[in-house]
Amino acid sequence: MAFEEKTISSEIVYEGPVFKIRKHLVETVNGESYRDVVEHNGGAVMLAVFDDGRIIMERQYRKALEREVLELPAGKIDPGEEPLAAAERELREETGWVSGDTRHLVSFNPSCGYAMEMLHIYVMRDLALSERELDADEDIELIYMTADELICKIMNQEIKDAKTIIGVLFARMAGEI
Numbered sequence: 320m321a322f323e324e325k326t327i328s329s330e331i332v333y334e335g336p337v338f339k340i341r342k343h344l345v346e347t348v349n350g351e352s353y354r355d356v357v358e359h360n361g362g363a364v365m366l367a368v369f370d371d372g373r374i375i376m377e378r379q380y381r382k383a384l385e386r387e388v389l390e391l392p393a394g395k396i397d398p399g400e401e402p403l404a405a406a407e408r409e410l411r412e413e414t415g416w417v418s419g420d421t422r423h424l425v426s427f428n429p430s431c432g433y434a435m436e437m438l439h440i441y442v443m444r445d446l447a448l449s450e451r452e453l454d455a456d457e458d459i460e461l462i463y464m465t466a467d468e469l470i471c472k473i474m475n476q477e478i479k480d481a482k483t484i485i486g487v488l489f490a491r492m493a494g495e496i
Contacts, residue, residue: 322348357434363406367443402439419445466496
């Protein structure tokens with residue numbers, strides 16, 4: 320069994336609108352050390368599938384990477400909000416579609432070395448058009464692709480977004496797409 324690091328002290332060193340950073344002084348196997356941890360409410364990821372098999376994708380600029388990214392729609396979970404409610408809300412806001420059949424696919428920690436974030440992926444079907452409600456600072460292009468097209472882009476490393484890779488490949492292996 321691995322040595323469990325016990326927290327000696329802890330303080331928030333940054334607090335922003337999306338996440339906090341907490342610095343922990345911990346007892347390690349060989350003394351003491353610091354661990355910086357990103358505290359995040361988590362996110363919901365939507366794998367929305369039309370009856371004809373097309374999947375809703377988004378293309379948007381991601382500042383952290385300084386480029387456009389093709390990815391599954393996703394959004395943060397608001398404080399006190401359930402992941403399923405966040406998924407349904409974010410799908411409507413970002414894409415203008417609502418789901419009549421939503422099922423949990425998988426939850427995972429994308430970066431457990433420094434973040435406590437948990438992402439929850441949902442397969443959404445029986446889609447109906449609603450009204451899109453993008454945030455004032457969002458510029459999202461919707462793209463509709465088949466599972467085979469997405470898997471080809473993943474395997475060719477044209478898609479490098481972890482939540483999209485996990486969602487598409489997990490859904491394919493689970494027989495969802």
